[in-house]
Amino acid sequence: MNNTFDLHRFGNLLAFDGKRYFRNFGLTLAILCGIPLVGWLLTLIFGFTMPTLPRWITMYILVMLGIILVPAKAFGDINLSREGVRFAMLPVSNLEKFFSYLLFCLLTPVVILLASWGIDSLLTLLPFGGFTHYIRSLGFGNVMNDFFVEISEMAGEDITDAEGFDVLMNMFGSGYTYSFIIGIIFNVGVFMFGNLLFKTHKTAKTLGCLIGISYVISMIRQLIFITMGKSVFMNPETINDISTIADLTTSTIMFNNIFETILTLGLYIGLFYKLKTQKY
Secondary structure (H helix, E strand, C coil): CCCCHHHHHHHHHHHHHHEEEEEEEHHHHHHHHHHHHHHHHHHHCCCCCHHHHHHHHHHHHHHHHHHHHHHHHHHHHCCCCCCHHHHHHCCCCCCHHHHHHHHHHHHHHHHHHHHHHHHHHHHCCCCCCCCCCCCCCCCCCHHHHHHHHHHHHHHCCCHHHHCCCCHHHHCHHHHHHHHHHHHHHHHHHHHHHHHHHCCCHHHHHHHHHHHHHHHHHHHHHHHHHHHHHCHHHCCHCCCCCCHHHHHHHHHHHHHHHHHHHHHHHHHHHHHHHHCCCCCC
């Protein structure tokens, strides 16, 4: 049964894990989703306007907090000597355990993102408060464009007509959207893996490992780009040429997306193997 998948059995496991999830993480989830209301109340109390970009950044931070917290808070006992035995003895396959664990951890940032965006949009509908513009899209490029439009309105001058503005906005296009998505999936996997690997101080230890791993990966990427001659630091005379910078940025984004996709696939294969061979 270790590598089989039965839909009825999986449904029962989802119900079981769902109860544990909401018991251990439900309140935290509600607080994270409701943070935009706090920001709106601050604008109402102190009488200022909050542009879309800082609100989008706040939503991104909330998503990251959800990713960091959910494995240890909702499923923190699945590798412990005593409590983990109950998890190990569940009458389901390892594949079903893996997909249930993955589903709840992946859905958490999605729920936080959509719920906080929905609350933000509802608050923007109100004729009072400091949310005067909608976050029309969750893509970074569109948010940046809307932010510059808002700044133009405040300054009374259209800075979106500036030379190179369109090129700059294209740099924050679909490539960054994919980077955002694959980055979320990768980080979810890292904290899921850390939850299985460590028995105490799971979140802190995983965060420390992630910082170290990110540094090493960043060095590897820089070395590859220098070898390929794609680093702007190898051609400092082009640093003021926005078209050249845009080309280099596009190449960087494309390489990063491919690199991180391969890394993410390897991470989830390792995660399944760790869950399958977990010792108590």
